[in-house]
Structures are given as C-alpha cells and as structure tokens.
Amino acid sequence: MGDFGLDKIRQKFYPESTHLLSSSSMLTVLILGIIVWIITASCFTWLLYLSEGMRIVPFWVGTGAYAAGYLGGFLSLLAPSGLGVSEGLVTLILHPYLGIEKILAVAISYRLINTLIIWINILITLVLTSIKARKTSNN
DSSP states (O other): OTTTTHHHHHHHHOTTSOOOOOHHHHHHHHHHHHHHHHHHHHHHHHHHHHHHOTTTSOHHHHHHHHHHHHHHHHHOSSSGGGTTHHHHHHHHHHTTTSOHHHHHHHHHHHHHHHHHHHHHHHHHHHHHHHHHHHHHHHO
16 A cells, blocks of 8 residues: 555546556655745745844744745635735734734735746746747657
8 A cells, every 4th residue: 555545546436547646756746845835935034034134033933924824825715826815814923023014015025926936937838848849840
C-alpha cells in the first residue's frame, strides 16, 4: 500500500481514469509546496518589515499570520479567491502589533504583487510554449 490506498479508491470510482502519481512523487510535491509557502510567507513578512521595521512584529507571527490568512481565504466559499477574507484575517491577527490601516495596506499590496507575479509567470509560459510550438511545427 505504497500509495496510501488512494489509487485503489480512484480505480473503484473512476476505473477509466489514469493512475495517480506514486507516493514518493506526491510527497515530493508536498514538500516543495511547503517550501514555496515558507518563501512566500517570508516575503510577506519582509514587506511588513520594510513598512515598519523588524522589531515590531516577530518573524514567526508575520509568517504565521500570512499563512493563516490565506488558508482562511482558500477555505472561504463565498469570496472569489478569498478576496478580502485573507487580508481581513491577516489584519485581525496582526492588529495588536501595528495599526489596522498599515496592515491592510501591506496585505493588499502583497496580494497585488503576488497576483502580478502569477500573471507574469503565465505570460512567460505562454510565450515559451508558443516559441516551442513554432519550432516543433517548422521541423
């Protein structure tokens, strides 16, 4: 039961679908996802420090607030992409350390920066994919 029984469940309900990744591949993806979240939360805290200085908010409180806020946003069913929910939770957690306006400004700024980065990544992927498709079609 190296795949934790997930592939057996998949076969039972979706017999025509393709098999799942191996357990080691899923574990690798999980570990990489955690690393990315740590980096992202650290970048949020860095932006927070740039706005107010390092001594006001402890590092783990800043990163934990970001992770908790965005997890709450992911779990919210009524707000698209957790818009507003994430920033509200981050503000709720960090308001004992900073003013509400400052935290909201940092949280909203970080969401905009993060969204811009995602769209730039999508644009780069589209450009590289189209270049590769042209090269393939020319051969």
